[in-house]
Amino acid sequence: DTGVSQDPRHKITKRGQNVTFRCDPISEHNRLYWYRQTLGQGPEFLTYFQNEAQLEKSRLLSDRFSAERPKGSFSTLEIQRTEQGDSAMYLCASSLVAGGGTDTQYFGPGTRLTVL
Amino acid sequence: AQSVTQLGSHVSVSEGALVLLRCNYSSSVPPYLFWYVQYPNQGLQLLLKYTSAATLVKGINGFEAEFKKSETSFHLTKPSAHMSDAAEYFCAVSGVSGNQFYFGTGTSLTVIP
Numbered sequence: 001d002t003g004v005s006q007d008p009r010h011k012i013t014k015r016g017q018n019v020t021f022r023c024d025p026i027s028e029h030n031r032l033y034w035y036r037q038t039l040g041q042g043p044e045f046l047t048y049f050q051n052e053a054q055l056e057k058s059r060l061l062s063d064r065f066s067a068e069r070p071k072g073s074f075s076t077l078e079i080q081r082t083e084q085g086d087s088a089m090y091l092c093a094s095s096l097v098a099g100g101g102t103d104t105q106y107f108g109p110g111t112r113l114t115v116l
Numbered sequence: 117a118q119s120v121t122q123l124g125s126h127v128s129v130s131e132g133a134l135v136l137l138r139c140n141y142s143s144s145v146p147p148y149l150f151w152y153v154q155y156p157n158q159g160l161q162l163l164l165k166y167t168s169a170a171t172l173v174k175g176i177n178g179f180e181a182e183f184k185k186s187e188t189s190f191h192l193t194k195p196s197a198h199m200s201d202a203a204e205y206f207c208a209v210s211g212v213s214g215n216q217f218y219f220g221t222g223t224s225l226t227v228i229p
Contacts, residue, residue: 004159041222042206
């Protein structure tokens with residue numbers, strides 16, 4: 001399978017704990033995106049990388065959230081001091097952008113976070 | 117700014133009936149529009165996309181969508197619903213820069229046997 005993969009698929013944690021999620025994009029894709037999806041809502045943009053550079057962050061991404069893509073391949077999203085409001089599905093997407101125009105984002109299966 | 121509105125959070129159709137899921141967009145630039153489908157506990161799968169090449173776009177699984185600039189709409193249709201079409205459908209818009217997608221709140225499709 002050469003699609004976007006995410007690990008873990010499910011994470012249950014206690015409030016105040018730190019969690020880290022991993023995303024492996026489609027291998028030749030240069031852009032990687034993180035979204036958050038809560039129940040009954042569409043995905044909301046959090047941040048994106050072009051290669052290893054983090055180019056944009058949403059206001060939704062509080063100081064407790066940090067994302068990295070150190071070698072321009074896989075990415076990690078860390079949430080520190082988790083709160084119950086962080087419970088959501090965290091989706092990763094990747095795309096290949098060459099030149100101008102928009103891209104098509106391909107999504108992974110998501111990581112469902114439950115904060116108790 | 118870009119945004120999409122999906123009218124009807126829940127749609128029910130009989131098996132074999134026409135599927136119509138509505139999406140209206142707001143964009144300050146010529147939009148790129150997408151429809152994604154999401155099955156329970158899974159990520160989003162691309163159904164089709166509009167990138168200004170043709171106003172009628174055909175996608176996977178027999179779905180198609182028509183871009184109507186005068187109505188700022190991009191409704192999703194399928195002539196005959198199948199049980200396997202039951203899922204959540206999301207419309208999304210991106211700007212020319214394509215840096216991020218703006219998703220609608222989704223429409224849950226139920227297919228009645």
